Amino acid sequence: MELPEALRLSWTNIQSHKLRNSLAVLSVTIGIAAVIAVVTMSMGFQDALLSTLTKDFLRANMITVTVKGSQSLFGTERVFSERDVERVRQMPGVKAADVFAPVNGNPLKYEGRVLPGNVRITTSQEIIPLDAGRFVRGPGEVVLGVDPAKTVCERLLAREQPETQKKHEIKARCEHPGRTPEIAQKLLGQSVELKYLDREKRVHTESLLIVGVVKESEFISGGNSYVSVDYQGFTETIEGQEVPVYTGVIVSASDIQQIETVAQQLKEYFDSYESDARKLLGDEKEIEVNTLKEIVDEIKKNFAQFTAWIGAVAVVALLVGMIGVMNIMLITVKERTREIGLMKATGATQGGVLKLFLTESIFICLIGALLGIAAGIGLAELFNRLTVALFDLSEPIPLVFVLDWYAIAVVTGILVGMISGLYPAWQAARVNPIEALRYE
Amino acid sequence: MIVQAEKLVKIYRMGQVDVKALDGVSLSIREGEFVAIMGPSGSGKSTLMNLIGCLDKPTSGRLMIDGAEISRMRDRQLARLRGEMIGFVFQTFNLIPRVSALANVMLPMSFVRTTPKSARKRRAVELLEQVGLGHRVHHMPNELSGGERQRVAIARALANDPKIILADEPTGNLDTKTGRAILELFQALNKQGRTIVIVTHDAHVASYAERIIQLVDGQIEGIREVAPRGVA
Numbered sequence: 001m002e003l004p005e006a007l008r009l010s011w012t013n014i015q016s017h018k019l020r021n022s023l024a025v026l027s028v029t030i031g032i033a034a035v036i037a038v039v040t041m042s043m044g045f046q047d048a049l050l051s052t053l054t055k056d057f058l059r060a061n062m063i064t065v066t067v068k069g070s071q072s073l074f075g076t077e078r079v080f081s082e083r084d085v086e087r088v089r090q091m092p093g094v095k096a097a098d099v100f101a102p103v104n105g106n107p108l109k110y111e112g113r114v115l116p117g118n119v120r121i122t123t124s125q126e127i128i129p130l131d132a133g134r135f136v137r138g139p140g141e142v143v144l145g146v147d148p149a150k151t152v153c154e155r156l157l158a159r160e161q162p163e164t165q166k167k168h169e170i171k172a173r174c175e176h177p178g179r180t181p182e183i184a185q186k187l188l189g190q191s192v193e194l195k196y197l198d199r200e201k202r203v204h205t206e207s208l209l210i211v212g213v214v215k216e217s218e219f220i221s222g223g224n225s226y227v228s229v230d231y232q233g234f235t236e237t238i239e240g241q242e243v244p245v246y247t248g249v250i251v252s253a254s255d256i257q258q259i260e261t262v263a264q265q266l267k268e269y270f271d272s273y274e275s276d277a278r279k280l281l282g283d284e285k286e287i288e289v290n291t292l293k294e295i296v297d298e299i300k301k302n303f304a305q306f307t308a309w310i311g312a313v314a315v316v317a318l319l320v321g322m323i324g325v326m327n328i329m330l331i332t333v334k335e336r337t338r339e340i341g342l343m344k345a346t347g348a349t350q351g352g353v354l355k356l357f358l359t360e361s362i363f364i365c366l367i368g369a370l371l372g373i374a375a376g377i378g379l380a381e382l383f384n385r386l387t388v389a390l391f392d393l394s395e396p397i398p399l400v401f402v403l404d405w406y407a408i409a410v411v412t413g414i415l416v417g418m419i420s421g422l423y424p425a426w427q428a429a430r431v432n433p434i435e436a437l438r439y440e
Numbered sequence: 441m442i443v444q445a446e447k448l449v450k451i452y453r454m455g456q457v458d459v460k461a462l463d464g465v466s467l468s469i470r471e472g473e474f475v476a477i478m479g480p481s482g483s484g485k486s487t488l489m490n491l492i493g494c495l496d497k498p499t500s501g502r503l504m505i506d507g508a509e510i511s512r513m514r515d516r517q518l519a520r521l522r523g524e525m526i527g528f529v530f531q532t533f534n535l536i537p538r539v540s541a542l543a544n545v546m547l548p549m550s551f552v553r554t555t556p557k558s559a560r561k562r563r564a565v566e567l568l569e570q571v572g573l574g575h576r577v578h579h580m581p582n583e584l585s586g587g588e589r590q591r592v593a594i595a596r597a598l599a600n601d602p603k604i605i606l607a608d609e610p611t612g613n614l615d616t617k618t619g620r621a622i623l624e625l626f627q628a629l630n631k632q633g634r635t636i637v638i639v640t641h642d643a644h645v646a647s648y649a650e651r652i653i654q655l656v657d658g659q660i661e662g663i664r665e666v667a668p669r670g671v672a
Contacts, residue, residue, distance in 0.1 A: 005550040012538040342534045347523015347551035349516050433495050
C-alpha cells in the first residue's frame with residue numbers, strides 16, 4: 001500500500017476517534033513541549049548572559065590570569081605583583097596589562113551612610129564599561145557601581161525636596177542613575193568616604209570624588225565601585241622586598257588571532273619561578289589563564305549539563321507518551337480486525353498491514369511532536385514574560401529558536417511512533433483473515 | 441481449468457480434537473463458469489471457499505488456481521494471488537465505514553498495483569456505474585441501503601479485474617427482492633466471462649448457478665448441472 005492511501009486511511013481513523021486520538025497525541029505533545037520549552041528558555045538565557053558578558057564586561061581579545069579555585073572572575077588570592085604585570089606588558093602580542101584586587105577596607109560611605117557593594121582596585125579602563133562620566137585617573141576619585149549610585153541619588157533627592165517627594169517616587173527617579181543624564185549630572189562631583197588600610201596597615205579615611213557610574217547590566221551585580229591602584233593595601237615580601245600584590249592580571253592581546261599564543265606565553269610565564277606569583281604560591285596551586293573563549297566554553301558546558309539533565313527527564317516523559325500511544329494503537333488494531341481481514345483478502349501482505357499501522361502510529365506521534373514544538377515555544381515565551389514581570393528586568397530575554405532541537409524533536413516523534421507502534425502493527429500483521437472476517 | 445482440486449483435506453485443531461473440515465474433495469471449475477457450493481452449516485463449504493480464495497492452505501491434497509499450485513506458496517505469494525485473481529464478496533459486506541464508496545472500491549487497487557495511479561479513480565467510478573451506483577459514488581457506507589452496500593462490495597471485488605468472484609452468502613443479509621437483484625448482477629458479470637463461485641446454504645440462491653456442488657460432512661455428495669434461473 002502506498003503512503004498517500006495509508007495516510008488517508010489513518011487520517012480517517014484518527015478523525016473517527018477524535019477524543020482518544022487527541023489524548024494519544026497529547027501524551028506525546030507534553031513530553032516534547034516540556035523539553036522544547038526548557039531548551040528554548042535556557043538557550044535564551046545562555047545567549048543573553050553571553051551577549052551581556054561579551055558586550056559589557058569581556059572583550060574578545062581579553063585574557064584574565066587568576067589563581068585557580070577563585071569564586072570571582074577577578075580572583076581572590078593576592079599573588080600578582082606589579083613586576084609581573086610589567087613583564088607581561090613586554091610580551092609580544094600584548095597590547096595592555098593591568099591589575100585587579102579588592103580594596104583592603106570598609107565599604108564606601110555617603111554622608112555617614114554605608115553604601116552597598118565592594119570597592120575594587122584596577123588600572124584597567126578597558127574592561128569596566130560606564131554609563132556616565134569617565135574612569136578614575138588617580139587617587140581621590142571613584143567610579144560608583146549602580147547600586148551605590150542609586151543610594152547616593154536617593155539621599156540627594158530626599159535632601160533637595162524633603163516634603164514634596166514621596167519615597168517611591170524618589171526610588172523610581174533613581175532607578176537608572178547612570179542613564180538618566182539629569183541624575184548623572186547631580187551624582188558626578190559628589191563625594192563619598194573611603195576607609196582603608198595602607199601598606200603599612202595604617203587606617204586612612206579619604207574623601208573621593210565621584211567621576212563615573214558603572215554601566216548597568218541584568219546579569220552582573222552592579223555593586224562594585226572602582227578606585228585606582230593607589231589604594232592597594234596588601235603587600236608581600238618577595239626576595240627581601242615589600243611589594244603590593246593583586247588578585248588578578250588582565251591582559252588584552254593586540255590581535256584577536258594571537259589570543260591563544262599570548263595565553264600560552266602567559267601560562268608558561270606564570271608556571272615558571274620567574275614570576276612573583278609562582279614564587280608566592282609555590283607548586284601547590286594552579287594559575288589559570290582564561291581567554292574569553294574558555295569562559296564562554298565554561299558557561300556553555302554548564303548549560304549543556306543542565307540540558308543533559310532535562311534530556312533524562314524528557315526520556316521519562318516520552319516513555320509515558322509511548323505507553324499512551326501503544327495503548328491506543330492496540331485498541332485500534334482490535335477494533336479494526338475485520339478491516340485488516342478484508343485488506344488481507346483483497347491482497348494486502350503482512351508487510352503492507354504492518355506498514356499501515358506503523359504509519360498511523362508515527363503519524364500520531366509526529367503530530368504530537370509538531371504540536372509539542374509549538375507549545376514549547378509558547379511556554380517559553382510565557383515563562384519569559386513571567387520572569388520579566390517577577391524579576392523586574394528592563395527587557396525580556398529574547399527567544400532563541402533552537403532549530404536543531406526542533407529537528408531532534410521531530411526525529412524523536414518519529415522514533416516514538418515507530419517504537420510504540422511496532423508491537424500493535426505486528427499484531428495487526430499477524431491477524432488471520434479467515435477469523436478476522438468472522439470477527440464481530 | 442481455473443480451479444482444480446485433488447483430494448483436498450483440511451484438518452483444524454480445536455482444543456484437543458482434530459476436526460476434519462474437508463475430507464478428500466476433488467473438483468474442477470472451468471473459466472467462465474457460475475458455480476454454487478451448497479451445503480448445511482458445518483459441511484465444510486466455508487473451508488472450501490477459504491481454500492479456493494487462497495486465504496488458507498490445505499492440510500493435504502493439491503489445489504491449483506489458474507495453473508498455480510497454492511499449497512506450497514508463501515504468505516506473500518498467496519496475498520498477491522488473492523489480490524490479482526480473486527474478488528471476495530461477503531455476507532456482511534465488510535466495507536470500511538469511514539471512507540466513501542469510491543475509496544472502498546479503490547482500496548484493493550492500492551495493494552495490487554496493476555492499475556496505474558492516475559487511472560484508479562476513473563476505474564472505480566466505472567465499476568460503481570457498472571453495478572448501478574453511479575449516483576452514489578461519494579456516499580459513505582452508512583448512507584447506503586443493504587443492497588447498495590453489497591453492490592459497492594461487488595464493485596470492490598472487481599477492482600483488480602480478477603478472474604474469479606468468490607461470494608460467501610452474498611444475499612444472507614438482504615431481503616428477497618434485493619437479493620434477487622444482486623444474484624442477477626452476478627449472472628450479468630458471469631455473462632461477461634467472469635468465473636463466479638457462490639457459497640450458500642440456500643437452494644434458491646444456488647439455483648442461479650449453472651452447476652451446484654453439494655457438500656455434506658466435508659465430502660462432495662453430488663454435482664448437478666442445472667439450467668440457471670432467470671436466464672432466458
